[in-house]
Amino acid sequence: MTDSPPDTTLVHSKGSHHMDLRGYLKVLQRRWISILVITLATVAVAAGVTFALTPQYTASTRLFFGVQGATTGSDLAQGSTFAENQLTSYAQVATSPLVLQPVISKLGLQTTPDGLAQQVSAYAPTDTVIIQVTVNDTNPQRAADIANAVGEQLASVASDLSPRRQDGSQAVKATILSPAQLPTGQSSPNILRNIAAGLILGLLLGIAVAIVRRLLDTGVRNETDLEQVTDVPVLGVVPFDSDADAHPVVIRDDPLSVRSEALRRVRTNLQFVEAAEHSRSVVVTSSIPGEGKTTAALNLALSLADAGLSVALVDADLRRPSLARFAGIEGSVGLTTVLIGEANLDDVLQPYGDTSLRVLPAGQVPPNPSELLGSGAMAELLERLTAQFDMVVLDSPPLLPVTDGAILGRLAGTTLLVAGADRLHRTQLRAALESLSTAGVHVSGIVLNKVAAHNFGPYEYGYTYSQRGAQTGASVPARRAEARAASDADKEVEHARG
Structure with missing residues (x-):
């Protein structure tokens, strides 16, 4: 258990949400449809009022x-x-x-x-x-x-x-x-002038609305928003995928996709952190439900296994366990069964395919999840797992609804916080980080998940490059076979070197 004092550097705040010129231009680029709608609506109103006036x-x-x-x-x-x-x-x-x-x-x-x-x-x-x-x-x-x-x-x-x-x-x-001459045309309303004024006014109004909406937006959409809350490094930016629920194990289902590459980047960055901190266990958690922590933990564990490590993935979300369903394994016995002494660890650890990944599902939902996770039995189990495997990944409940994540964070070597860009607000992220800081939990990094393509920022080139690579492939099954063949070849090379 970690007894270090609370890390007060996790959270900070800035007085204002600053955007440079490039930031404003990206806002206008993202919201061009709303700007166009407002502009056209203003022109329509100006034209309607103009034609409704009696000619003078x-x-x-x-x-x-x-x-x-x-x-x-x-x-x-x-x-x-x-x-x-x-x-x-x-x-x-x-x-x-x-x-x-x-x-x-x-x-x-x-x-x-x-x-x-x-x-x-x-x-x-x-x-x-x-x-x-x-x-x-x-x-x-x-x-x-x-x-x-x-x-x-x-x-x-x-x-x-x-x-x-x-x-x-x-x-x-x-x-x-x-003497006065007979007028040859109406002096008012001036149709062209009024429509031009409506166009200019509508454009300015649309731009103002777009910028104000962005300034008032408290969501965590990109890394700039994260910088408003914390100095914790971002270990990866994972794009949004509407097909993620149907194919949660994207590392296996579509290994050449943009999400797979992004998750491998998280794995690589996490390995650097682990090497520096000598930690062999990581808790994957989030601030609120629905940010994608479970799929992130599953894919992260699988990518670590693909890198040649022996990995144990533990479903420590004893309130709403879903890891067994996503992994496609039996989940009736698991962590709770071991903690109450009704099963041995080796009997409930389940292999995941032909990889070096072993999955420990949650088991039956207990009436006292916080007490079980904070018990000595859980600490002993984690010590046993870290001794047996190169890396232990624990899927934890969200931090704001319950305290389970903070409890697990004190037991594990480090914590990885998943931030869902489609729903998380800065106040929620700040509260989650403060709860971890108060509990003395070390946070290695943040994974910005479900990021829209236009918010990719410095990863935009890689996003486009990966998309082009995926489009040139024959089919998803063919790409999967190719990736598995490459993985097998890498294993053979490592075996020969050994």
Whole structure:
């Protein structure tokens, strides 16, 4: 049993979830479908609103305010200064009842001065004596008629409002420079502009939603997410396979698959760890159920056996044992039977095919699994197994629901934590690591399991390379036969060397 103090370096946290430019680009690449959907939906809304609006037509006329009848320089200066200073006032007069009521009466409009004022605007450009009157209306001819009528009436009213000279003549006269013409097209809504604005807005909204979803995502999808929680090394990244439940022993069922190569990488890295730590037993556990710890333990044990080691695989999940079912062996007697003294170890260890792997199923589910796993009998059994085999792999229950995994971790030499990328959250992983740290359990590494292809990161090249290799093969059975032949050849070479 390990009596070392708790390893407080297992868990750490960072203040924020940092992503570099490449990370953002990968997020956009992964979520391009949702971005496209949001963009198209926004464009559709913009187009719908645009076509639902009533078309508006715009007509404009311009008036020039000039000085007339000036006989001296002082009269001309006085009239020009007055016209410039009062131009803004004239523009406001254009939308007053003084101008609009006569227009309504002349054209027979069914509105009020206040209502018509919503359609009329007058603007005086800076440093000019010109006023531009603009009218918007749903009818193009009516827009032109109103603009011309307002211009004529404003010219008349402006002349009346201008100061008179000593001889009674008007100092300022308004002249229409350009009468309003019939609009040839609608001024609003601008269909192309609105759809373009909807496209830009939708694209920005889609990108924002994608990034926010990623920043708020607490799942453990890749190694970057693991780095937010712990410094424990990642011993392997295993891709997601929808066919994994039908073929759990992928090392045997499809030895050239991507998952098989990934699991062999875990085996190799674990052997380096074992050599450095001189450990001959490893507990394979997870934070929560469904992360693939049992299939990982089975395939890891089988790959170790393929490497020439004698391996014992123990189903220490005494609550929901499934190793016997996955391995296709009898599971009615096993670990519990040995622990209570009703069977000998050698009698219940079952060979797995023609390999050097021996499997010890869980046996009957006991009422006190934690007590059995923490008993002296379990410690003695593990010592016996480590003396008899090169490596002992124990499949343990998940850490968060029960304490069995931590108990087994203290008995074994090291612990391997399986993290399911399809369901695990960082808070759950952090809690699991904290439970192991509190129990003084050493964690050699983490296996990131069920990783989506787009989250493969540095393993992306190997993933593609393995896929191409698998596609060039004739068939799965042929590839299995080829792999077994290669394995037999390796064994012959080792025998000859020996």
